[in-house]
Amino acid sequence: MSLVAEAFVTQIAAAEPWPQNATLYQPLKEEQILLSDNAACLAVQAFLQMCNLPVQVVCKANAEYMSPSGKVPFIHVGNQVVSELGPIVQFVKAKGHSLSDGLDEVQKAEMKAYMELVNNMLLTAELYLQWCDDATVQEITLSRYGSPYPWPLNHILAHQKQWEIRRKMKAIGWGNKSLDQVLEDVDQCCQALSQRLGTQLYFFNKKFIPHPSGTKFYSWQQSG
Structure with missing residues (x-):
């Protein structure tokens, strides 16, 4: 994500609270998802849970092709769609939720x-x-x-x-x-x-x- 795009996402994200109907999209869990994608999806789910942010997990066969970056998972929060752990962490941080505030x-x-x-x-x-x-x-x-x-x-x-x-x-x-x-x-x-x-x-x-x-x-x- 470019610095300009990141700044724009941060500004938009900070303006609205985390909704109750946030959704996380990933491939089909039982028959489709591969090891690396499963790890990525678990990382985002664990991160959001640690931030006490509710999210509904939706499994879609074409989740990879729905994602803006072509990688899973991605989240749909309000009018924003953000994919992959790094950008999601920054998006959540812009809303006032961070897991590293206690670190120097x-x-x-x-x-x-x-x-x-x-x-x-x-x-x-x-x-x-x-x-x-x-x-x-x-x-x-x-x-x-x-x-x-x-x-x-x-x-x-x-x-x-x-x-x-x-x-x-x-x-x-x-x-x-x-x-x-x-x-x-x-x-x-x-x-x-x-x-x-x-x-x-x-x-x-x-x-x-x-x-x-x-x-x-x-x-x-x-x-x-």
């Missing part, structure tokens, strides 16, 4: 770093497993992703998505990685998060201060 600047910077770690490593690993590991693609991904659609559209959409993700993997240097290398990267990421957590129950402070990095890690655990 150093902790906020650290929180951002760990969110980037989860996004860049764990999310990328999920996408790799879903679309680049041949066994997973054939046994799970293609059938689930295309399940709501008739033949041959189900195959066309699934292979189009696979091409898109594999092109992204090549662009970020993951195109030639083996499954073992990806799993090793995930293990190192989890070790880093575990070392940061130590014996504490929460990432920041000894008492509960929920924040977006926590919701991201929680959603990844729950979806795995």
